[in-house]
Amino acid sequence: MFIEIDFNSEEAFYIQLRNQIIIGIATNQFREGDTLPSVRQLAENVGINMHTVNKAYSVLKQEGFIRLDRRKGAVIALDADKLHAMEELEENLRVVLARAVCKGVAEEEVHQMVSEIFREMC
Amino acid sequence: MFIEIDFNSEEAFYIQLRNQIIIGIATNQFREGDTLPSVRQLAENVGINMHTVNKAYSVLKQEGFIRLDRRKGAVIALDADKLHAMEELEENLRVVLARAVCKGVAEEEVHQMVSEIFREMC
């Protein structure tokens, strides 16, 4: 799995890391039980500070995507709190879709895009 | 149209304003040509500073949702750059859906949610 930082992006480094890892899990490049690189290792690989990686991992733990093990490090472990995930999804979709609707994107086009993205996942 | 600030939210005030106005446009509470409240007026109504509202309006202009007129103020005016909107939508959906997929949300459930949200818009 390739993780890399876009240093020109306005998105915070730890958010970029978080999102890429979540997409990695969704696309099955990381699976339940797999171990992520150590904070020092990943930090060196992508060229950022150790604490920034640590923050990304902390957020991922707090959001229920990984478990932080003293001996194994960061392990993929999903909490599967589906109700909470659905609520969060709806809030996010409402904003994201509103932006698209204003610019003339049709419902059918959204459904197609959703199907296409799901084809890459699971 | 009710615009209000959640002072406990972690989201920046100007982002909250931006999102609510965009949703307002998408749900037809604001229509092309309608005028938004003046920066001073809206600032007083929702209880925040004038410059924060000004920033929200600047972002909305830069993103192609309103036009800032010397005489009329902030006027709803969509640039309808659909190609750009589609690209942005796909990027956003990829992250948002990945989070949901990890927590066990099924494709069919997403389609239903999209349809439901579209029912509130247009």
Add this chain to the structure above:
DNA sequence: CAGTTGTTATACTATGGATATAACAAAAGA
């Protein structure tokens, strides 16, 4: 034993969010 792990603590810089005043030209209303 040496090296690596996660973890915690502290300190510093830079940036961004939010506020507070202030001022100005242009437009609107009386």
Add this chain to the structure above:
DNA sequence: TCTTTTGTTATATCCATAGTATAACAACTG
């Protein structure tokens, strides 16, 4: 004409966050 309101611009300040830099410690690994 006078006053008010408009958008706009310019400073300045305060605080939180992002990112980096060292450092140290206990626990696990080889």
